[in-house]
């Protein structure tokens with residue numbers, strides 16, 4: 001898709017027209033995929049491009065950015081009331097990279113408040129709707145980015161993935177979403193939810209586009225001490241196929257709680273990979289059952305600390321009822337955060353408290369090590385080259401169906417959070433439909449083997465039609 | 476006075492203010508004379524999405540200090556978050572160290588209460604970032620509002636924690652003086668900048684709970700606060716009131732301490748490892764930092780005794796401040812070292828101290844010149860002291876001062892004239908001397924000194940008077 005778009009632009013198509021038609025579509029849309037549109041700056045940049053086209057991997061390509069990624073001069077509110085009106089004075093590293101490669105930022109997409117959710121229903125600005133069925137959620141937390149790409153309201157988007165926040169909405173919306181290896185993409189400028197787990201990654205219409213975005217955003221950034229070098233090669237490795245590839249199928253990712261239609265679609269995908277020259281074998285990741293508990297303790301603990309800075313003193317919400325600082329901070333935080341964010345701050349604060357730290361946080365870190373070792377063991381030389389699982393246990397659910405039951409929502413992340421705990425890369429690609437709703441196939445690789453993940457996904461995509469399907473209502 | 480039942484431990488926060496940039500961002504540390512909030516960036520303001528990056532030079536400086544305090548440098552060190560709310564803390568957590576601090580188990584020598592050298596153990600040395608600063612409109616209790624200045628926010632701090640080895644306020648002062656001395660030797664610290672050193676003191680009487688007196692910025696303040704605490708805790712004990720574990724504030728104006736919270740109200744800082752920074756393997760850095768370590772006060776003192784043949788007391792006095800030591804060495808290369816030691820340690824330091832100025836106010840060239848005049852006996856000792864005082868008070872260089880003040884030693888002829896005149900005028904004293912009262916000569920010499928307005932050398936005058944009396 002991006003290849004065609006770039007080809008059109010290079011052949012003289014007007015970037016301004018393309019960008020303007022996107023805004024037209026977005027404004028008519030009922031999906032609520034965007035919080036903020038940067039129409040003036042995007043059109044201006046598109047006009048400049050038309051006048052004197054520049055080069056770069058993303059030359060003239062419009063892109064939507066999740067509302068948790070800082071953009072200089074464009075409001076970055078994390079879909080929270082407390083950050084409404086906050087305009088960063090600096091660009092995230094990935095934004096620097098995108099601009100350098102010629103991309104045009106069209107707006108900031110809706111998300112679960114501070115990325116805390118699996119449905120984009122916790123946004124202060126209302127839920128985003130799934131383009132395949134507007135009564136249903138798009139997944140989350142990068143639901144706005146996924147819905148925008150699925151509905152053609154953006155050719156590609158950035159999201160962030162702390163426990164599945166790119167892969168879940170990619171799966172629910174029938175598009176491609178990649179969570180890179182921890183450290184491959186700089187987090188500088190990503191408003192932290194759980195620093196030790198999250199990565200920025202692409203949400204795109206196909207695998208090649210995901211590889212292209214990765215070429216742009218991956219690599220060491222001196223502003224992020226946890227980031228590492230990238231050798232690139234994501235695009236050039238795409239055509240290498242899956243001949244001789246060993247696919248591990250973790251038994252813990254099938255069975256109870258998984259929609260049979262999802263299971264069937266994933267097994268069909270495994271058969272397809274075998275047809276293409278790969279083999280498969282069952283593997284075991286025995287600590288999977290502890291992953292959700294460990295994940296939520298770590299994520300909430302880090303979040304309780306990360307979100308403490310939002311007090312209205314320097315930026316964000318101010319109520320105009322200033323008293324002593326203590327009262328004022330409390331009132332602003334009480335009014336500024338939604339209930340899911342408050343729940344996670346409270347639980348995280350509790351887990352880090354004196355006397356509980358060892359029982360919860362330290363124990364969760366130990367579980368995390370065990371889970372990481374699970375992955376390293378099955379993906380060691382002589383074992384599997386990649387793992388294949390469902391991305392989500394079920395397709396998109398109805399808006400309001402689960403929001404009152406946080407535990408059942410947390411359970412939805414069961415196949416995505418272990419990947420963040422282990423730090424390995426994983427992609428979700430469309431692999432079929434259940435009752436007209438997209439199903440996602442999750443392909444997991446070794447640390448820093450994005451190339452292996454992408455080429456497997458590409459081989460599968462080339463052999464199947466699912467990525468070409470477009471939601472009816474938006475055709 | 477050292478009292479056996481007094482137990483004091485210190486936590487000293489030292490700004491590594493000789494670094495160029497802050498601990499986790501590129502902002503300049505040179506903010507002291509700048510308008511508020513002009514030395515800030517997204518990182519030290521804790522804007523959403525920003526990440527800290529460790530200033531490697533700061534870690535080197537910290538290792539330098541830990542080595543100089545004889546600590547064991549840990550193989551791997553990491554940062555933690557200390558979570559609490561306060562308007563001067565923009566991230567609502569301070570990046571500091573907790574488990575796995577940079578250095579553990581050191582010690583330094585101080586002069587104890589009994590005058591003997593005493594070892595004070597150092598529990599740990601760790602790095603952390605400084606918060607910003609609140610500026611109140613008016614006084615803190617009457618201010619309608621406060622403003623926050625984040626210029627200081629993110630300044631590299633070292634925390635040095637002692638074991639409870641100190642036994643008196645004076646020993647605490649002595650420890651702080653020695654620590655400052657070492658830090659200045661290491662060239663990591665300028666103690667003259669505002670807020671450069673801030674001290675929390677833990678003090679208890681044997682058998683009692685301890686009080687922590689927080690955030691005192693002068694060594695003298697610490698001494699006073701501790702003295703106040705000893706008196707307060709003793710009198711409480713006499714009245715049968717038990718000391719509870721508490722945090723107290725030192726009111727500098729009233730020289731008293733005031734309780735701000737008890738143990739029950741203590742914060743739970745919810746420490747956990749900072750996920751945005753990776754552990755640092757600093758063991759590998761140690762050999763290089765060690766090789767670059769400058770000579771420390773105790774070593775310099777020993778060398779001065781050996782190299783310049785000066786008294787140990789003088790060597791100690793000269794090395795108690797790096798600037799004085801450098802001044803001395805500069806002078807001693809160009810003037811007789813022993814004479815220089817006496818004049819710098821005994822005279823110049825006293826005059827500086829009296830005026831509360833540092834040695835930067837006096838030029839080593841001038842000292843060399845003055846010592847040269849003394850050596851050639853063109854001024855008297857009294858005259859030399861006068862020259863030093865005039866230079867400190869009104870400036871000028873030694874030869875000018877000597878000339879303008881008529882401080883040159885009187886010429887021999889003038890002294891001789893004065894001697895003849897004195898002998899002629901003091902007939903009673905002359906008679907007494909002749910009749911065997913040798914002490915009578917002092918009266919005549921006194922008269923000579925008076926006539927020459929002190930410019931005669933007293934020994935010389937004595938000799939000339941004797942000669943004159945013999946001739947008569």
Ligand SMILES: [Zn+2]
Nearest residue numbers: 500502516519
């Ligand atoms: Zn800064």
